[in-house]
Amino acid sequence: MLITLACLSLASAALIAAAAQADQPYLSPLAVALDKQTLTIYIAQSTAKQVAVFGAGSEKVTGVINLKEQPSGLALSPDGSRLYVTAASAAGKVYIVDTYKQKVIGKISVGHSPIAPVVSANGKTLYVCNQFDNNVSVVNLASKKQVSTIPVSREPFVAAITPDGETLYVANLLPKGSADKDYAAAQVSVIDTAKNNVTYSIALPNGSTALHGICVSPDGRFVYLTHILARYQLPTTQLERGWMNTNALSVINARTAKLVNTVLLDDVDLGAANPWAVECTDDGKYICVTHAGTHELSVIDRAALHEKLDKVAAGEKVSEVSLTAEDVPNDLSFLVGIRRRIKLTGNSPRGLAMVESNAYIAEYFTDTLGIVDINPDLRPEPKSVPLGPKLPLTVARKGEMLFHDAIMCFQHWQSCSSCHPGVRTDGLNWDLLNDGMGNPKNTKSLLLSHKTPPSMASGIRGTAEKAVRAGIRHIQFAVRPEEDAVSIDEFLKSLEPIHSPYLKTDWLGKKPKLSKAAKRGKMIFQSADCATCHTGPLLTDLQQYQVDAGRDREKNNAFDTPTLVEVWRTAPYLHDGSAATIEEVLTTYNTADKHGVTSNLTKKQIDDLAEFVLSQ
Numbered sequence: 001m002l003i004t005l006a007c008l009s010l011a012s013a014a015l016i017a018a019a020a021q022a023d024q025p026y027l028s029p030l031a032v033a034l035d036k037q038t039l040t041i042y043i044a045q046s047t048a049k050q051v052a053v054f055g056a057g058s059e060k061v062t063g064v065i066n067l068k069e070q071p072s073g074l075a076l077s078p079d080g081s082r083l084y085v086t087a088a089s090a091a092g093k094v095y096i097v098d099t100y101k102q103k104v105i106g107k108i109s110v111g112h113s114p115i116a117p118v119v120s121a122n123g124k125t126l127y128v129c130n131q132f133d134n135n136v137s138v139v140n141l142a143s144k145k146q147v148s149t150i151p152v153s154r155e156p157f158v159a160a161i162t163p164d165g166e167t168l169y170v171a172n173l174l175p176k177g178s179a180d181k182d183y184a185a186a187q188v189s190v191i192d193t194a195k196n197n198v199t200y201s202i203a204l205p206n207g208s209t210a211l212h213g214i215c216v217s218p219d220g221r222f223v224y225l226t227h228i229l230a231r232y233q234l235p236t237t238q239l240e241r242g243w244m245n246t247n248a249l250s251v252i253n254a255r256t257a258k259l260v261n262t263v264l265l266d267d268v269d270l271g272a273a274n275p276w277a278v279e280c281t282d283d284g285k286y287i288c289v290t291h292a293g294t295h296e297l298s299v300i301d302r303a304a305l306h307e308k309l310d311k312v313a314a315g316e317k318v319s320e321v322s323l324t325a326e327d328v329p330n331d332l333s334f335l336v337g338i339r340r341r342i343k344l345t346g347n348s349p350r351g352l353a354m355v356e357s358n359a360y361i362a363e364y365f366t367d368t369l370g371i372v373d374i375n376p377d378l379r380p381e382p383k384s385v386p387l388g389p390k391l392p393l394t395v396a397r398k399g400e401m402l403f404h405d406a407i408m409c410f411q412h413w414q415s416c417s418s419c420h421p422g423v424r425t426d427g428l429n430w431d432l433l434n435d436g437m438g439n440p441k442n443t444k445s446l447l448l449s450h451k452t453p454p455s456m457a458s459g460i461r462g463t464a465e466k467a468v469r470a471g472i473r474h475i476q477f478a479v480r481p482e483e484d485a486v487s488i489d490e491f492l493k494s495l496e497p498i499h500s501p502y503l504k505t506d507w508l509g510k511k512p513k514l515s516k517a518a519k520r521g522k523m524i525f526q527s528a529d530c531a532t533c534h535t536g537p538l539l540t541d542l543q544q545y546q547v548d549a550g551r552d553r554e555k556n557n558a559f560d561t562p563t564l565v566e567v568w569r570t571a572p573y574l575h576d577g578s579a580a581t582i583e584e585v586l587t588t589y590n591t592a593d594k595h596g597v598t599s600n601l602t603k604k605q606i607d608d609l610a611e612f613v614l615s616q
Contacts, residue, residue, distance in 0.1 A: 026397060027052075027388050029362035029369065033074035033083065034353035035099070041353060041360055042083055042099075043369060043387065044071035051085060052387055053102060054369060056355060059385050063102045067095060075117035075126070077141075084126055086114040090499040090512070092130060094139070108144050110137040112501040116158045120193070121165040127193075129156035129170060132501045132569070136170060136189075138196055148196050152189040154427075158213055161193070162254055163220040168193055169252070171211035171225055175427040179442055179577030184232070184428055186211050188225065190257045200257040204250055205329050207232050208262075209428060210421045213278040213289070216254060217302070223252040224287055226275035228418055228426075229262065229329060235431040235438070239477050240269070242332060245414040247272045249289060249300070251309065261309050262329040265289060265298055265339075271413030272296065272341065273406030277352035277361075286374060288359055290349040293406030293415045297342045297349065297359060297382075299374045304338040346370045346384040348404055365401045367391070399491030402484055410477035416488070419443055419475075423495060425570050429577045434470060435460045439554050442577035445570045448563055450493050452540055457559045457575045459544055465489055497566045502615040514615055521612025524605055530596040530613075539564035539616060547594040549575045568614040582610045 028046040035042075039056040049070055053063035069087035076083055076099075083097040092114040096106040111130025114137070118127045126139040135149040136156055155173035162169075168191040175184045185208040190200035204211075204227065213226035229248040236244055242264070251260040265272040273293030280287055280302065287305070289298040312318045313325045321331040328334055346363025349370055353360045361370035368384035393401070402408060403423070406415040419426050424447065429440035435458050442457070446464075449455060455467035469485045472478055499505060503512035514522065525531055533541050544558040559575050573579040579589050586598045586606055593599050598606065 024389060024391060025049075026391060027367040028364050029351070029367065029387060030364055031072070031074050031351040032353045032360060032362050032369075033076045034355065034360070035076055035080040036355065037080055039355065040080075040099075041369070042074055042076070043362055044074050044085065044351070045367075045387065046070045046072070046088075046364075048388075051083070051097070054360075054387070056358075056360065059371070061387055065097055065102055065104065067104070069093070071095075072113070072115040073117050073129075075119045077119055078121065078123045084117045084119065086110075086117050086128060088113050088115065090132075090501070090503075091505050092128075094126065094128060096144070106144060108139055108146065110139065110146055111135060111149065113498070116156075118159045118161050118168065120161065121163065125193070127159060127161070127168055127191075129159055131155050131157060131173070132498075136168070136191065150191055150196055150198060152191075152198060153187045153201065156189070157211060160214045160216045160223065162216050163218075166193055167191065167254065167257075169214060169216070169223050169254075171214045171227075173209075173211050173421065174425075175209055176580075177572065178580045179427060179429040179572045180440070182206075185209070186227065186427075188214075188223075188252065202252060202257060202259055204259065205229055205248075205262050207428065208248070208250070209426045210274070210418065212274075212276045212292075215278050215280060217280050218282060218284045221254055222260070222306075223254050224278050224280070225250040225252065226265075226278045226289055228274070228414075229264070230419075230426065230428055232428040232430055232440075236433060236475060239271075239410050239413050242266055242271065242413060244475075245271075245273070245418050246332075247275050247291070247293075247413075248329070249275065249278065249287070251305075261313070261325055263305070263309075263334050264329065264332055265291070265335070266332055266413070267336075267341075268332045269411055271406060271409070271411055272298065273409070273412055273414050274404070274418060276350045279352045279354050281354050281374075282356065288352060288354060288374065290352050290361055292348045292350055292364070292404060293418070294412050295344050295347055295349060295407070297344055297352075297361065297370075297372060297374070299340045299342060299376075300335065301338040305335075308334070308338065340374075340376070340380075342372055342374070342380045342382060344370050344372065344382045344384070347401065365397075365404075394490075395487050396490040396494045399487035399489065402488055403491055408472075408476060408478055408480060408484070414476070416471065416476075420446055423447065423492070424566075427572065432456075433474065436553075439552070440577075441575055442572060444562075445566065446492050447495050447497060447566055448538060450489065452538055452542060452563050454560060457549075457562070458554075458557065459560050464492065468492070500566070500568045500615045502568060502611060515611060517608045517611040518615045519612075520605075521608035521610065521615075524601065524609045525596075525612050528596040528598055528601070528609065530609075533561045534564050545594070548589070548592055551576055564613060564616045567616055582613050583607070586610060 031044040041054040043052040072088040073086040085095040094108040111133035113131040128137040153172040154176040157173040170189040188202040207230035287300040348364035351362035372382035424445040449464040455461035461467040
């Protein structure tokens with residue numbers, strides 16, 4: 001009865017909260033753009049579908065620019081007269097805003113789920129990361145048209161251009177390829193802006209994933225990149241000393257396009273989870289990093305960092321751990337003495353802008369703009385300025401906040417989103433202990449997890465509810481109130497799939513249709529018996545089968561039939577992440593026709609079938 005009453009109380013609270021915000025949505029500030037001439041800050045407020053105009057001097061919102069879609073990124077023209085706003089939709093658009101009139105004056109069509117716009121120094125070209133098309137749009141701002149696209153690795157998420165405008169650095173969010181090899185890591189794509197092609201792909205340390213921030217130093221010599229450095233090759237037996245996930249800043253030499261080294265942002269016994277934005281101060285003295293999981297701002301002495309990196313590269317011992325350059329990515333004490341951790345007052349700091357020694361930070365879950373002076377001669381006094389009325393948390397909104405919050409984790413090393421960026425997959429295999437040790441398995445997307453029991457590929461958790469509670473206890477190594485788990489359940493249940501980039505849509509992103517190849521593939525899907533197991537609106541029969549997907553002691557095990565909804569987003573595939581593509585699932589790993597009868601299909605038929613599957 002107590003449990004029932006508690007659930008009813010939570011449900012009532014959710015209804016009250018939902019009613020209270022019926023006319024006022026959450027704001028969810030996630031990106032900022034700064035006009036240094038007028039000290040005006042533009043703030044992308046995602047769930048409110050608007051951009052706020054904030055006066056740095058008055059510390060007030062002075063205007064709001066309403067949009068029809070959720071903003072995902074901002075970029076200002078060099079003269080500050082135009083603001084370019086990417087809109088997170090399948091039929092991607094960039095809104096053009098006249099900053100003097102604070103009004104949308106045009107749109108530019110780009111790719112699927114555009115993000116992180118970057119304007120060239122001469123103001124003539126706009127570069128846009130199309131996250132789910134895996135490419136970068138090149139837009140001529142005079143004609144307001146996309147003139148070309150540049151293929152990159154996987155889910156380009158942020159980008160930065162060198163001061164001379166010759167090179168664009170693009171950070172790809174996730175690793176590409178199979179997850180069962182000795183190396184899996186996301187890459188940085190280096191684009192020659194004169195030729196509009198990728199000239200280099202910079203490999204990051206093994207386990208690099210969730211690349212959320214990038215910037216170029218004011219002198220143009222270095223590129224700084226934030227990401228998670230996962231220790232995915234270890235069984236998840238503990239969290240101490242970054243056993244599972246560490247949080248990192250990689251340094252790239254912009255002149256040679258080579259990785260200098262990767263330093264850890266954590267301390268020995270205190271994680272700095274989910275580093276997000278990174279920016280340098282204008283004078284180049286400091287590198288600042290927001291930590292979305294621990295609600296902090298790291299301030300790093302840039303000269304001291306490079307001096308230390310130069311010394312260790314020359315073979316000089318710089319700490320008890322770092323005897324050589326190869327030791328640095330494992331050194332939790334490397335930044336001791338040259339970095340300050342400033343605790344912020346808002347929750348989930350993401351976008352960051354610097355004005356002299358003042359940091360302005362988009363604080364996602366508190367609907368606030370964080371402000372703190374990082375001057376080392378002053379005691380930091382961070383504050384959070386409300387961008388709108390404070391709204392009560394619905395159960396689902398609280399669950400979303402907890403999902404991204406590393407404070408609930410032992411020593412703050414990680415949050416749920418550390419292994420599930422975007423609430424999907426990190427592209428890695430993990431040796432979780434829920435089904436024994438020594439059998440790494442691919443990270444699953446959490447979309448539809450509560451509708452497709454059992455949980456885990458091996459079905460070791462009967463429901464997603466059980467999996468959520470087991471995750472809190474055995475992956476976060478925490479004991480939390482039941483209401484926290486209920487909140488996370490409600491957040492996960494609220495997730496909706498997005499349109500596949502393989503679908504053809506109209507200019508509004510609506511009425512998605514199968515391509516001609518996918519229509520042919522749909523017929524093959526039926527004739528090859530794929531629909532026998534992948535059936536119904538969820539494209540799964542919720543059963544388990546022996547499909548030759550296991551290895552070693554799991555060789556003859558049966559595995560859960562996965563949903564094919566949004567399967568285009570969740571590579572690599574199979575229980576052990578061995579298949580890099582759907583084509584490999586249908587060919588290389590289907591010689592016995594256990595993933596559909598495909599051994600008799602031609603390459604063109606396989607391509608058509610894969611096109612249909614990836615259109616889901």
